[in-house]
Amino acid sequence: MAGWNEAAVRRALRLYFIAGSVNCSSPLDVLRAAIEGGATMFQYREKGAGALEGKAKLALGMQLRDCCREAGIPFIVNDDIELAIALDADGIHVGQEDAPAGDIRRLVGAGRIVGVSAHTVEEARQAIADGADYLGIGPIFPTSSKDDARAVQGTRLLEELRNAGIALPLVAIGGLTADNAAIAIRSGADGVSVISAVAAAPSPRLAVRQLLAAVASALQGR
Numbered sequence: 001m002a003g004w005n006e007a008a009v010r011r012a013l014r015l016y017f018i019a020g021s022v023n024c025s026s027p028l029d030v031l032r033a034a035i036e037g038g039a040t041m042f043q044y045r046e047k048g049a050g051a052l053e054g055k056a057k058l059a060l061g062m063q064l065r066d067c068c069r070e071a072g073i074p075f076i077v078n079d080d081i082e083l084a085i086a087l088d089a090d091g092i093h094v095g096q097e098d099a100p101a102g103d104i105r106r107l108v109g110a111g112r113i114v115g116v117s118a119h120t121v122e123e124a125r126q127a128i129a130d131g132a133d134y135l136g137i138g139p140i141f142p143t144s145s146k147d148d149a150r151a152v153q154g155t156r157l158l159e160e161l162r163n164a165g166i167a168l169p170l171v172a173i174g175g176l177t178a179d180n181a182a183i184a185i186r187s188g189a190d191g192v193s194v195i196s197a198v199a200a201a202p203s204p205r206l207a208v209r210q211l212l213a214a215v216a217s218a219l220q221g222r
């Protein structure tokens, strides 16, 4: 994928599905259904009890990457920089406990997407200075997908960042559903990232469609 400009990243963040083998028995089937529903970006996050490692992690990553490539949506790897490079991923997402975004940028080069989780204005400013292409802001609402999530912060940080004039693409994360997505968009998020709202849905395709409709209508109203 050629270099990702800011507008392309902003657009891709509308419905950012995140999953790994811990979140669903068949990540590939759920990813296919999410893409049918209109998912605009995917993050392979292989973390938590029972997460795959080594060759199995790489093999699943290759399948998920090929699925994203066929659909033309960005394929992002969470945390694991070696895996991101081995898979020729479109980008990588790192948290505050991972390597600084500046080091990541030097490793992956200018043409790939670097996403960073930020929980405060200081963390956001540092990530931007380090060359982040987007920030993951949350948890906005209580989340069931991450056992070591930070304190629920509502839309406070989203509003603070936008009021401070930060224009970088921002994606909301944490407990987002079709019913509350508009709140995050109205507060300045360019999209929502979800794990269980899609991975645990009876119909992931329908869940994505409903989420995307909520995001799209809230974006129009902004």
Ligand SMILES: C=C1C=NC(C(F)(F)F)=NC1=N
Pocket (backbone or CB within 6 Å): 016, 018, 043, 045, 078, 093, 095, 115, 116, 117, 135, 136, 137, 171, 172, 173, 193
């Ligand atoms: C912990 C995380 C926080 N935010 C995001 C994203 F939505 F991609 F920004 N991904 C993560 N894995």
